[in-house]
Amino acid sequence: MTAFDTIITGGTIATAADTFQADIAIQGGRIVAIGEGLSGAAHTIDARDRLVLPGGIDSHVHISQPSGPRVVMADDFNSATRAAAFGGNTTVMPFCLQQSGQSLRDALTWYHGLADGNCHVDVSFHLIVTDPTPQVLGQELPALAAEGYTSIKLFMTYPGLRLSDRAILDSLAAAKAAGTLVLVHAENDDAIEYLRDTAETAGDVAPKFHASTRPIPVEREATHRAITLAEIVDVPIMIVHVSNREAMEEIDRARRRGRTVFGETCPQYLVLTADDLDRTGFDGAKYVCSPPPRDTDSQAACWEGLERNVFDVFSSDHCPFRYEDPEGKKHPDGLKTFRAIPNGIPGVETRLPILFSEGVNRGRIDLNRFVALTSTNHAKTYGLYPRKGTIAVGSHADIVLWDPQRVQTIRQENLHHGADYTPFEGITVTGWPVLTMVRGQIVCANETMTAERTGQYLRRGRPAGYA
Ligand code: DUC
Ligand code: ZN
Ligand code: ZN
Numbered sequence: 001m002t003a004f005d006t007i008i009t010g011g012t013i014a015t016a017a018d019t020f021q022a023d024i025a026i027q028g029g030r031i032v033a034i035g036e037g038l039s040g041a042a043h044t045i046d047a048r049d050r051l052v053l054p055g056g057i058d059s060h061v062h063i064s065q066p067s068g069p070r071v072v073m074a075d076d077f078n079s080a081t082r083a084a085a086f087g088g089n090t091t092v093m094p095f096c097l098q099q100s101g102q103s104l105r106d107a108l109t110w111y112h113g114l115a116d117g118n119c120h121v122d123v124s125f126h127l128i129v130t131d132p133t134p135q136v137l138g139q140e141l142p143a144l145a146a147e148g149y150t151s152i153k154l155f156m157t158y159p160g161l162r163l164s165d166r167a168i169l170d171s172l173a174a175a176k177a178a179g180t181l182v183l184v185h186a187e188n189d190d191a192i193e194y195l196r197d198t199a200e201t202a203g204d205v206a207p208k209f210h211a212s213t214r215p216i217p218v219e220r221e222a223t224h225r226a227i228t229l230a231e232i233v234d235v236p237i238m239i240v241h242v243s244n245r246e247a248m249e250e251i252d253r254a255r256r257r258g259r260t261v262f263g264e265t266c267p268q269y270l271v272l273t274a275d276d277l278d279r280t281g282f283d284g285a286k287y288v289c290s291p292p293p294r295d296t297d298s299q300a301a302c303w304e305g306l307e308r309n310v311f312d313v314f315s316s317d318h319c320p321f322r323y324e325d326p327e328g329k330k331h332p333d334g335l336k337t338f339r340a341i342p343n344g345i346p347g348v349e350t351r352l353p354i355l356f357s358e359g360v361n362r363g364r365i366d367l368n369r370f371v372a373l374t375s376t377n378h379a380k381t382y383g384l385y386p387r388k389g390t391i392a393v394g395s396h397a398d399i400v401l402w403d404p405q406r407v408q409t410i411r412q413e414n415l416h417h418g419a420d421y422t423p424f425e426g427i428t429v430t431g432w433p434v435l436t437m438v439r440g441q442i443v444c445a446n447e448t449m450t451a452e453r454t455g456q457y458l459r460r461g462r463p464a465g466y467a
Contacts, residue, residue: 002040002041002042003025003027003040003041004025004026004027004032004033004038004040004041004042005026005027005028005041005042005043005440006025006026006041006042006043006044006045006397006440007023007024007025007026007038007039007040007041007043007044007045008023008024008026008044008045008047008052008399008401009023009038009044009045009046009047009048010023010046010047010048011024011047011048011050011051011052011401012047012050012051012052013034013051013052013053013391014051014052014053014367014368014370014371015054015368015371015376015390015391015392016368016369016371016372016375016376016377016389016390017368018368019367019368021036022034022035022036023035023036023037023038024038024052024391024397024399025038025041026041026397026440027440028440029396029397029439029440029441030394030395030396030397030439030440031391031392031393031394031395031396031397032393033393034391034392034393045401045435045442047401049403049405050401050402050403050404050434050435051367051401051402051404052391052399052400052401052402053088053371053375053391053399053400053401053402054090054371054375054376054388054389054390054391054395054398054399054400055088055089055090055091055121055375055388055398055399055400055436055437055438056084056087056088056089056090056091056351056352056374056375056400056433057089057090057091057092057093057374057375057378057379057384057388057389058084058089058091058092058093058315058316058318058348058351058378059092059093059126059264059313059315059378059381059382060093060240060241060264060266060313060315060316060317060318061080061084061092061093061094061095061315061316061317061318061319061348062094062095062317062318062319062320062344063075063076063077063080063081063092063094063114063115063318064076064077064111064114065094065095065097065319066097066099067321067342067343067344068342070326070327070331071321071327071328071331071342072321072325072327072328073319073320073321073418074320074321074322074325074328074346074417074418074419074420075318075320075346075417075418075419076114076118076418077094077114077115077118077119077123078118078119078120078453079416079417079418080092080094080318080320080348080417080418081118081119081120081121081123081453081455082120082416082444082449083346083348083349083415083416083417083418084120084121084348084349085120085121085436085438085443085444085449086349086415086416086433086436086444086447087348087349087350087351087352087353087433088352088353088400088402088433088436089121089348089351089352089400089436090121090122090388090396090398090399090400090436090437090438090443091121091122091123091124091378091379091384091388091398091458092121092122092123092348093123093124093125093126093151093378093382094111094115094123094125094126095125095126095127095128095153096108096111096125096126096127096128097111097128097130098127098128098129098130098131098136099130099131100130100131100160101131102131103135103136103140104127104129104136104140104141104144104149105140105144107127108125108127108144108149111125112457115457116457117453118453118455119453119455119456120438120443120444120449120451120452120453120454120455121436121438121443121455122388122396122398122438122439122455122456122457122458123455123456123457123458124148124382124384124457124458124459124460125149126151126152126153126183127144127149127151127152127153128152128153128154128155128161129141129152129153129154129163129171130155130160130161130163132163132167132170132171132174137170137171137173137174138174141174141175141178141180142174142177142178144178145178145179145180147459148383148458148459148460148461149180149460150179150180150181150382150383150460150461150462150463151180151181151182151183151238151382151460151463152171152175152180152181152182152183153182153183153184153185153240154168154171154182154183154184154185155184155185156168156184156185156186156187156188156189156222156225156226157185157187157188157189157192157222157290158189159189162189165225165229168184168226168229169229169232169233172229172230172233172235172237173233173235175235176233176234176235179462179463179466180463181236181237181238181262181381181382181463181464181465181466182230182235182236182237182238183237183238183239183240184222184226184237184238184239184240185240185241185290186219186222186223186225186226186239186247187214187218187219187222187290187291188217188218188219188221188222188225191217191218191221192213192214192218195212195213195214195215195218196209196213196339198213199212199213199338200337200339205336205337205338205339206278206284206338207277207278207282207283207284207285207287207288207338207341208274208277208278208284208338209338210277210284210288210290210292210338210339210341210343211274211277211292211293211294212274213338214290214291214292216243216244216246216247216294216298217246218291219242219243219244219246219247219291220244220246220247220249220250223239223242223247223250223251224250226239227239227250227251227254227259227261230259230261231254231257231259235465236260236261236262236463236464236465236466237260237261237262238261238262238263238264238312238381239251239261239262239263239264240264240315240317241264241265241266241269241290241291241315241317242263242264242265242269242291242302242305242310242311243265243269243291243292243293243294243298243302244269244291244294244298244301244302245297245298245301245304248263248301248302248305248310251263251310252310260464260465262312262313262381262464262465263305263310263311263312263313264311264312264313264314264315265302265305265306265311265314266314266315266316266317266347266351267314267316267347267350267351267354267355267424268287268289268293268317268345268347268423269293269294269298269299269302270299270302270303270354270355270358271299271354271358271424271427272287272293272423272424273293273294273295273296273298273299274292274293274294274295276293276423277292277293282329282330282335285323285329285330285334285338285341286323286329286345286421286423287345287423288329288338288341288342288343288344288345289317289319289343289344289345290343290344303359303364306359306364306365306369306373307364307365307369311373312373312377312381312464313373313377313378313381314351314355314373314374315351315378316347316348316350316351317344317345317347318344318345318346318347318348318351318417319343319344319345319346320344320345320346320417320418320419321342321344321419322418322419322420322421323419323420323421324420325420328342329341329342345423346415346417346419346421346422346423347422347423347424348417349415349416349417350410350415350422350424351374352374352433353408353410353429353431353432353433354410354424354427354429355370355373355374356370356402356404356429356431357429357430357431358429360431361430361431375388375389375390376389376390377389380464381463381464382460382463382464383460383461383462383463384458384460384461387458388458396438396439396440397437397439397440398437398438398439399437400433400435400436400437401433401434401435402431402432402433402434403431403432403434404430404431405430405431406430406431406432406434407428407429407430408428408429408430408432409426409427409428409429410422410424410425410426410427410428410429411425411426412425434446438451438454438455439454439456441454
């Protein structure tokens with residue numbers, strides 16, 4: 001009889017608070033002891049020369065999301081969560097889209113049907129509310145919050161998704177009553193449509209005009225408005241995928257007024273720019289996402305935001321479309337105008353190595369802040385802590401071993417997602433996750449999957465801001 005299922009020995013553990021040498025004992029999928037000289041396990045993992053970190057939580061990914069006529073996302077739950085695991089993640093949070101006229105329950109039934117039994121890491125859904133009827137807000141939202149669906153996303157742009165200010169106010173009020181955290185995609189839709197019409201009239205239809213028709217003021221104004229609407233209702237809010245300083249300043253200003261505003265940024269705002277949308281031929285389409293990558297000043301601002309806590313979470317906004325595909329970036333309508341290019345880029349597998357290499361190795365953030373930004377804060381923000389997001393006795397044994405010395409050039413051929421390209425092609429990083437364990441089970445190690453779709457659905461508790 002052994003005391004433990006697994007012991008991880010000899011590694012350097014880092015949490016959001018501490019870095020220390022210790023062994024970890026695991027039993028029944030949970031961490032049951034942390035200390036020196038642990039022994040008595042059926043399996044021992046030698047973690048010498050490895051960092052031992054809480055598994056990454058990517059709280060912003062899109063998987064199998066309906067994306068318009070004859071457009072198909074490149075990942076299903078199998079491929080997306082496989083890529084997530086190889087990228088050092090143990091939980092992902094995709095978006096369940098409510099279609100117009102649909103109930104949230106029906107949307108969830110459909111989405112669970114795609115996800116359940118098909119995931120390699122644990123999952124939990126945000127709901128995208130596009131049709132906030134009295135029934136949806138008054139009946140469904142509170143019932144679903146009680147069942148652990150405690151976050152929704154609202155869009156201020158996109159025909160079919162965008163909500164009016166009044167609908168946002170009503171949704172915020174319902175979320176407040178239900179204890180649900182509201183995430184907002186903040187871009188001014190009318191301004192975008194005006195700029196797009198103007199560009200197209202001038203014959204400006206290449207991919208690069210996706211960026212120029214969604215300039216910073218479009219994001220700044222909508223960020224300000226979203227925060228203002230949340231202030232009127234007196235409810236916390238999360239501004240997702242922030243790309244630039246002016247939107248950051250809106251978050252700063254609101255916090256100085258005492259508002260609870262959370263912020264998120266993503267790898268594309270650290271290492272890509274709008275120039276990438278101007279690559280030769282149609283290659284710029286590979287970088288079409290919203291908000292678009294900006295310039296090097298905005299990159300520097302986003303780094304500063306990670307350093308000084310403007311941003312609580314760092315997510316991928318994984319939203320993959322194949323490039324060489326008429327149902328992807330080369331959609332026949334997209335070839336005619338930037339307006340119809342499917343919007344989004346893959347990134348669930350590369351989020352962590354990019355931040356580790358560019359952030360920790362370059363001394364912009366320390367290892368503990370890295371853990372906070374990529375795991376702990378996601379768990380705290382979305383009601384998963386301390387089950388997830390840390391290495392502590394009683395927590396799920398969601399653990400990732402990192403080789404901090406491994407030098408790797410990001411190449412599509414080495415990745416596991418369903419897309420046929422990576423926008424981060426050719427970036428050389430130092431530090432790579434080499435073993436991913438979910439609830440005590442090794443899911444992948446040394447380039448190989450070692451478990452088959454053992455991910456579980458996670459009900460969540462109250463989110464941050466609703467203490
Ligand atoms: N918003 C997202 O959050 N992801 C992809 C596209 C978008 O507009
Ligand atoms: Zn968005
Ligand atoms: Zn997104």
